[in-house]
Amino acid sequence: MTRPYVLVLYYSRQGATRDIARHIAAGIESVGGIEARLRTVPAVSSECEAVASDIPDEGPVYASHDDLRDCAGLAMGSPTRFGNMAAALKHFLDGTSTLWLNGALVDKPATVFTSTSSIHGGQESTLLTMMNPLLHHGMVIAGIPYSVDEMFTTRTGGTPYGASHFAGPDNDRSIDEHERALAMAQGKRLARLALALETTRGQ
Secondary structure, three states, rough: OOOOOOEEEOOOOHHHHHHHHHHHHHHHHHHOEEEEEEEOOOOOOOOOOOOOOOOOOOOOOOOOOHHHHOOOEEEEEEEOOOOOOOHHHHHHHHHHHHHHOOOOOOOOEEEEEEEEOOOOHHHHHHHHHHHHHHHHHHOEEOOOOOOOOHHHHOOOEOOOOOEEEEEEOOOOOOOOOHHHHHHHHHHHHHHHHHHHHHHHOOO
16 A cells, blocks of 8 residues: 655745755654655746756656645645745646545645745745635645744744745855754644544545
């Protein structure tokens, strides 16, 4: 029997959101009995014909709707774009109407994460708006509770709505110990919820 997995779905241009995704995946895989599946989405092009290859040159492969349909839980991340998710991730979600019609994601846990170049760059509004399509899909939203100590000690990223990272104006600031701990705690919590809900779904 195949082990359940949490889909860690993200879009990243400079690498900061990808790094958070990896720490969330590490948190997921620290919980026994479940795996993390890292997937990304292609950039949106203004060209009328497809210009990106079907398989990216490096990093995780592109997500399919099957990856989303079959997951036990979802962690979704994007850099901020004027206080909202990037168009590439929104484009992927806009194509999930069939999953919505079939109720494929109902009662599955989900969480969100982001990164910004400025410390007040719209992290919380991005996280909140990323939740909207997941709520429409009937998913159960999980943030980071204040029982995680680093919620009180972080001076950069980290919110109750989800993990975040302040990458700096040149996108060269590494994830610090508090941001890392929060991302791993978020992944661990999501994995535990996914396992718990997996056994009761459909009853």
